Amino acid sequence: MEAARLEGFLADRDAWRATHCSIGRAMGVVGTRSAMLILREAYYGTTRFDDFAERVGITEAVASARLKELTAEGLFERSPYKEPGQRTRYEYLLTEKGRDLLPAVLALMQWGDKYLHGGRGGPIGMRDDLTGEPVRVEVRSASGREVPLGELRLTPNVSEEAARRSLRR
Template structure:
């Protein structure tokens, strides 16, 4: 629970600001494809099932937001084109996307799991997104404490 709700304003909400960057279905599915290894424009459009115009707009927005970097490539006899490669900022969204996938697997597929499984390549163990403290303790919702970041509040004043 947020201790002092009156001390915090939603205009500064990190969730809201993040949704301004990735809040469309097509943006999230483009990120999904990038995590699966897609880098080329045509592949994003066809694998996500969106028009080239929508793919172009989303990739431009995600690149301008710093989630992708455009890297030139050239196939023999063809013009130079660009691949879209995830930046650190884009890779850091992976837990959020995996958490959505995990939630969808549990609640939207009748409890049978989803069409894909995510595993640790080194061990073969399934991967899960969980809320844990820095010491590694799993923290349930009822035991989370949310408070105003005083150092950020002082910066705004």
């Protein structure tokens, strides 16, 4: 079985549990289908409430709840606009924090294209606008080397004692 290599105290998997894991915390922010699809639409250029609800295919109540949550988490900021003769409304604009989720969303799209469309690719391709080359999300080292799962090493980022406190079962 191919797996990442755990280093230091992480190697004893029975001694710790990832209760404050970054993946778990991130899923707490964007872990609903509607949240991910709202982000998808924002990456495609959607900014207005009614458009999010319609394009994602969710009720206004769900759109309102998700946009409120994503805004509270700092992924969107609200910006007022007013059409002639109408009341002031708000657009939802991606923040840096929201834009930084793009690789994760594109990785899900890439996975779906490969495994849920019979390897034929999905309905939308990703290309570099300047070169026209296909774009892929990959795990690479800082030097640019592609790192497969079996060559990935996970190391503690904090002292062993601090990590044990945060990873305690």
